[in-house]
Amino acid sequence: MELKPIIETQDVHKHFGAFHALKGVSATFYEGQVTAILGPSGSGKSTFLRTLNRLEPHDSGSIRVDGIELDDNLKHLDAIRREVGMVFQSFNLFAHMSVLRNLTLAPMRVRKMGRKEAEEKAMALLERVGLKDQALKYPVQLSGGQQQRVAIARALAMDPKVLLFDEPTSALDPEMVNEVLSVMRELAHTGITMLVVTHEMGFAREVADRIIFFDHGAILEDAAPQAFFSNPEHDRARAFLSQVKHGY
Amino acid sequence: MRWAREHPAWTMFAAMVGLLLFLWGMAIPLSLAPAPIGPAAGLFADGTRVTVMLTLVAGSAGIVIGVLAGLGKLSAFLPLRWFCNFYVWLFRGTPLLLQILFIWLVVPQILPESVEISDFACAAIALALNVGAYNTECVRAGILAVPHGQVEAARALGLSPFQTFMDIVLPQSMRVALPALANNLASLVKDSSLAYAISVVELTMVGYRIQAESYQPIPVFLTVATIYLILTTAFTTLTAALESQLDVGRKR
Numbered sequence: 427m428e429l430k431p432i433i434e435t436q437d438v439h440k441h442f443g444a445f446h447a448l449k450g451v452s453a454t455f456y457e458g459q460v461t462a463i464l465g466p467s468g469s470g471k472s473t474f475l476r477t478l479n480r481l482e483p484h485d486s487g488s489i490r491v492d493g494i495e496l497d498d499n500l501k502h503l504d505a506i507r508r509e510v511g512m513v514f515q516s517f518n519l520f521a522h523m524s525v526l527r528n529l530t531l532a533p534m535r536v537r538k539m540g541r542k543e544a545e546e547k548a549m550a551l552l553e554r555v556g557l558k559d560q561a562l563k564y565p566v567q568l569s570g571g572q573q574q575r576v577a578i579a580r581a582l583a584m585d586p587k588v589l590l591f592d593e594p595t596s597a598l599d600p601e602m603v604n605e606v607l608s609v610m611r612e613l614a615h616t617g618i619t620m621l622v623v624t625h626e627m628g629f630a631r632e633v634a635d636r637i638i639f640f641d642h643g644a645i646l647e648d649a650a651p652q653a654f655f656s657n658p659e660h661d662r663a664r665a666f667l668s669q670v671k672h673g674y
Numbered sequence: 675m676r677w678a679r680e681h682p683a684w685t686m687f688a689a690m691v692g693l694l695l696f697l698w699g700m701a702i703p704l705s706l707a708p709a710p711i712g713p714a715a716g717l718f719a720d721g722t723r724v725t726v727m728l729t730l731v732a733g734s735a736g737i738v739i740g741v742l743a744g745l746g747k748l749s750a751f752l753p754l755r756w757f758c759n760f761y762v763w764l765f766r767g768t769p770l771l772l773q774i775l776f777i778w779l780v781v782p783q784i785l786p787e788s789v790e791i792s793d794f795a796c797a798a799i800a801l802a803l804n805v806g807a808y809n810t811e812c813v814r815a816g817i818l819a820v821p822h823g824q825v826e827a828a829r830a831l832g833l834s835p836f837q838t839f840m841d842i843v844l845p846q847s848m849r850v851a852l853p854a855l856a857n858n859l860a861s862l863v864k865d866s867s868l869a870y871a872i873s874v875v876e877l878t879m880v881g882y883r884i885q886a887e888s889y890q891p892i893p894v895f896l897t898v899a900t901i902y903l904i905l906t907t908a909f910t911t912l913t914a915a916l917e918s919q920l921d922v923g924r925k926r
């Protein structure tokens with residue numbers, strides 16, 4: 427299979443005040459690839475993900491998404507945000523809007539889609555995540571798992587090329603984790619590019635094409651799941667894995 | 675009241691229609707009352723219309739001012755923040771009557787001679803600036819209460835800062851700010867009576883004149899008080915309904 431790069435980061439640095447959160451991250455992600463990003467708490471996983479759509483601007487280095495340089499040029503930013511969807515740990519559904527409106531807002535505002543078309547599309551997506559009958563409810567009326575599935579559908583409504591997930595199941599009660607993971611598993615087979623920060627080792631092992639292990643603001647390991655889980659190169663990764671195995 | 679809470683849109687509509695009917699039809703039942711009220715029914719009705727107009731004009735302008743200044747107070751641009759702080763400090767720290775008189779006396783002097791500004795407009799401007807200063811604090815608190823994740827989600831979807839504000843932040847902050855804004859609006863109904871000082875013929879002024887002619891202050895002022903109570907109750911009902919309408923997203 428011919429691999430086409432969709433996200434290219436080159437020596438990306440990020441500081442929060444004096445704290446050096448990203449220390450020269452370079453990685454290339456390819457179209458259709460599903461990457462699981464693992465690492466201990468505070469290692470910079472979320473920060474890295476958030477620099478990719480500029481929720482956190484990076485200090486130096488370069489980030490290119492679909493060939494567009496991510497910089498202070500607002501046109502570039504708009505173009506990139508249209509291609510990159512994001513799913514948050516805490517769902518962040520628009521609390522004052524119905525599920526349907528959550529899904530139609532961005533296509534109507536940003537892609538200038540008509541209401542009818544946007545609603546048809548939204549209903550199709552809701553059906554895909556198994557929530558067609560919840561379209562007129564408000565986010566607080568849904569369970570956490572349902573909210574996260576709506577959030578995934580909301581991101582998909584913009585037809586992104588890339589989906590970023592920041593610990594999408596960490597805020598969920600255990601019995602709801604699987605319904606979200608199975609939606610993500612199905613997505614992974616559709617050819618969309620996914621970057622998933624997660625603590626779900628089972629998911630990472632089964633679904634991901636590639637594992638990236640973060641430690642202290644840098645990529646320590648970048649390997650196929652098989653290799654990473656059976657034989658990690660670094661002690662830090664090995665320690666992390668044994669801790670996760672026992673801790674979760 | 676329970677019905678009102680469950681059908682907020684209809685309650686709002688009913689309150690609005692009731693208010694309008696009351697305004698236009700008030701002269702009819704009032705004219706049946708004995709003197710000194712009956713013969714002056716038309717005057718009461720006119721005065722009420724002026725009071726309501728003053729409240730609506732100053733109230734809506736005050737909301738816009740409150741939103742703009744509330745945003746200004748949160749701006750990263752320091753001079754703008756100073757300006758908005760100064761505005762709030764000035765209008766909350768001086769008497770409303772003084773503000774009304776000041777605008778009435780000063781604005782016509784600043785404007786070119788060809789432009790005429792009515793007493794009503796002067797009163798409306800002063801009231802709008804005054805209530806706007808109080809609204810500013812409510813709006814600011816409302817904006818700060820919107821979780822940052824809401825903004826991030828909107829920005830990540832590609833909405834512009836302006837779209838994010840109009841579609842996400844403003845509606846959610848209004849839900850928080852509304853009770854306080856409603857309070858300010860109800861006060862405005864009463865505060866508008868100070869416009870009598872610059873000879874705007876609103877409800878209080880009408881009452882004052884009628885009692886001066888009839889030498890019967892008790893029935894006249896009772897009538898005026900009743901009309902104010904009906905107005906404030908209608909406004910309160912209206913905003914309470916609006917509140918539960920906006921609250922749908924929070925109900926379980």
Ligand SMILES: Nc1ncnc2c1ncn2[C@@H]1O[C@H](COP(=O)(O)OP(=O)(O)OP(=O)(O)O)[C@@H](O)[C@H]1O
Pocket residue numbers: 442445447465466467468469470471472473474
């Ligand atoms: N806005 C911020 N201001 C200051 N420090 C921050 C900010 N965001 C993150 N940090 C710091 O940067 C470091 C990396 O944070 P990040 O959220 O990327 O970690 P993470 O790998 O996602 O961890 P976790 O698994 O706990 O989510 C942490 O030490 C954190 O305290």
Ligand SMILES: [Mg+2]
Pocket residue numbers: 471472473592593
């Ligand atoms: Mg994180």
